[in-house]
Each structure stands twice: as C-alpha cells, then as structure tokens.
Amino acid sequence: MSKKDDVIGKVRIVGVPLDLGADRRGIDMGPDALRNDGLVEALEKLGIDVQDTGNIMLPPRPPKKKYDSRLKNYEEVIFACQRVRDFVGRSIADGYFPLVIGGDHSIAMGTTAALSTFYNKIGIIWIDAHGDFNTEDTTISGNIHGMSFATSCGRGSKNLVGKLGVRTSVSEANCVLIGARDLDPLERELLKKSNVTVFTMRDIDEQGMHKIMKKALKIACDGTDALHVSFDIDVMDPMEAPGVGTPVQGGMTYREAHLAMEMISECPNLKSLEVVELNPILDRQNVTGKLAIGLISSAFGKKIL
Numbered sequence: 001m002s003k004k005d006d007v008i009g010k011v012r013i014v015g016v017p018l019d020l021g022a023d024r025r026g027i028d029m030g031p032d033a034l035r036n037d038g039l040v041e042a043l044e045k046l047g048i049d050v051q052d053t054g055n056i057m058l059p060p061r062p063p064k065k066k067y068d069s070r071l072k073n074y075e076e077v078i079f080a081c082q083r084v085r086d087f088v089g090r091s092i093a094d095g096y097f098p099l100v101i102g103g104d105h106s107i108a109m110g111t112t113a114a115l116s117t118f119y120n121k122i123g124i125i126w127i128d129a130h131g132d133f134n135t136e137d138t139t140i141s142g143n144i145h146g147m148s149f150a151t152s153c154g155r156g157s158k159n160l161v162g163k164l165g166v167r168t169s170v171s172e173a174n175c176v177l178i179g180a181r182d183l184d185p186l187e188r189e190l191l192k193k194s195n196v197t198v199f200t201m202r203d204i205d206e207q208g209m210h211k212i213m214k215k216a217l218k219i220a221c222d223g224t225d226a227l228h229v230s231f232d233i234d235v236m237d238p239m240e241a242p243g244v245g246t247p248v249q250g251g252m253t254y255r256e257a258h259l260a261m262e263m264i265s266e267c268p269n270l271k272s273l274e275v276v277e278l279n280p281i282l283d284r285q286n287v288t289g290k291l292a293i294g295l296i297s298s299a300f301g302k303k304i305l
C-alpha cells in the first residue's frame with residue numbers, strides 16, 4: 001500500500017450544522033441529509049474505514065438580529081470555525097483524513113486554519129459558482145460564507161484573518177477557483193489582482209474539464225505539501241443540484257464535476273475535502289444530496305472501471 005492509500009484508507013466525518021454564514025436557513029441540515037442519503041455506506045463500499053463522530057455541537061440559533069455590521073452573525077460563525085479547526089486538527093493528528101461536510105462555506109476558514117498547523121505550503125482547489133473572495137470591505141451581503149476563500153488566503157481585516165489563532169499556510173499562487181460565474185464587483189477586482197488562478201465556466205466551456213483540471217492540479221499540487229479541496233455544491237448547474245442556498249444558472253454538468261473529482265483523487269497530496277452548501281429544504285427528492293455523495297466517492301477513488 002502506498003502512503004496515499006494509508007491516508008485515504010481512514011476517513012473521519014466532521015459534520016458542521018451551521019447556516020449563519022449565509023442568508024438562507026436550511027443548510028444546517030446538510031450533514032444529516034448526507035447521512036440519510038447513505039454517505040457512510042457509500043464510502044465503506046469503497047473499502048474506507050469511516051469514522052462518523054456526529055456533528056459538531058453548536059449553541060442554539062440566536063434570536064433574529066438587526067444587522068449593523070458587515071459580518072453577519074460574526075460571533076457564532078467564529079465559534080463554529082474554532083470548533084471546526086479543533087475537530088479537523090484532531091482528525092489529522094489521529095491519522096484520519098478529514099471529510100468536512102457543511103454547513104455553509106464559512107466553515108472553510110476553520111478547515112484551512114487546522115491544515116495550516118500541519119502543513120507549510122497548502123494548495124487549494126476551490127470549486128464554486130462564487131468566488132468567496134470578499135472581505136469585510138468589499139462584501140455587499142455581509143454574509144461570511146462569501147469571504148472564506150479570501151480569509152483562508154490571509155486577505156481581509158483582522159476581524160477574520162488570524163482570528164483562529166493560526167497564521168495561514170495557504171499560498172495564493174497555489175490556489176485555483178473553478179466554475180466561477182457570479183462575482184461581486186469589488187470581489188472581482190480583488191480576484192483579478194490576486195495570485196489565485198481562476199477558471200470560469202467559460203474556460204470550462206472552451207477548454208473542457210480535463211484540460212482545466214490538469215492545469216489546476218499542476219498549480220495546486222506541484223511544490224505544495226498538502227492539497228485541500230473545497231467543493232461548494234452550488235458550482236453545479238441548478239438543474240442537476242436544486243438543493244443549494246445560492247443557485248446560479250450555467251453551472252457544471254454531472255460528468256464535468258465527476259471528472260474533476262476523479263482527477264483530484266489521483267493527486268498524492270490530497271489531504272482534506274470539504275463539501276458545503278447543501279440545503280435539503282430546497283432539494284428535490286434528495287437528488288442534490290445523492291449527487292454530493294457520488295462526487296465525494298469519486299474524490300475518494302471510486303472508478304467506473
């Protein structure tokens with residue numbers, strides 16, 4: 001067995017029932033929907049030793065607030081991310097590959113903080129209809145799930161950057177955003193000026209997913225000691241994945257997404273995977289949950305032949 005097989009052989013599920021980083025309620029039920037749809041069984045079928053320790057415990061939902069800040073539900077989101085950081089850190093220390101299931105995308109700040117304590121140079125493949133590259137200064141919505149990629153790269157105010165007590169090891173030159181088609185105006189400028197490589201839906205249309213993923217893996221895997229994949233289910237076309245909080249037309253097809261995950265599974269330094277933004281309330285007969293489980297399986301090495 002190669003070293004990589006050892007790592008992916010043991011997976012710990014970190015369920016994060018948080019939706020306070022987003023505007024729409026319901027994403028907090030994502031982890032349980034994935035369990036009900038057979039996540040654990042699907043991974044066990046691949047021969048993986050799966051440990052599901054349940055969801056991270058979060059305090060009860062706070063009363064509805066009037067927002068006067070650009071960081072909605074700030075305390076609650078930071079608290080959840082601290083827990084994510086600790087759970088992911090413990091998973092790695094215990095020899096488990098962390099599979100973080102959301103929950104809204106703000107939780108990525110906790111995952112990347114944990115990874116930063118173990119690895120020196122982290123590459124990220126962020127698969128998303130959005131950039132999540134806003135900062136406190138550029139956000140229009142005030143929703144922290146729209147800021148988690150920028151924060152993971154060390155961008156933004158001290159209210160988020162460094163707030164988890166860890167200096168980020170994410171290197172922007174090793175970061176890729178794939179599937180983008182909905183960027184806020186200032187976020188767009190920030191991304192353009194950054195060292196993140198962006199492959200928009202148009203790039204996928206023009207070049208095909210295979211070429212895009214070859215480039216993405218070269219950027220995020222070569223010369224890094226860890227690859228983190230952060231998969232926001234809203235990257236999918238809403239016809240394939242209706243159960244997400246912020247759907248955007250013109251997304252990835254079923255096969256494009258599977259090919260991306262199949263190619264990711266071949267990266268020897270894949271160290272963590274995060275799948276976020278499933279909203280079971282908006283789903284139709286669990287198609288989105290089932291799709292997510294299939295994609296996770298592909299990332300863990302499920303093959304057609």
Ligand SMILES: NC(=[NH2+])NCCC[C@H](N)C(=O)O
Nearest residue numbers: 105130134141143145146246
């Ligand atoms: N993880 C997500 N679904 N993010 C959506 C972000 C949407 C928008 N750009 C915002 O900042 O609010």
Ligand SMILES: [Mn+2]
Nearest residue numbers: 129130232234
């Ligand atoms: Mn998104």
Ligand SMILES: [Mn+2]
Nearest residue numbers: 105128132232
């Ligand atoms: Mn996102």
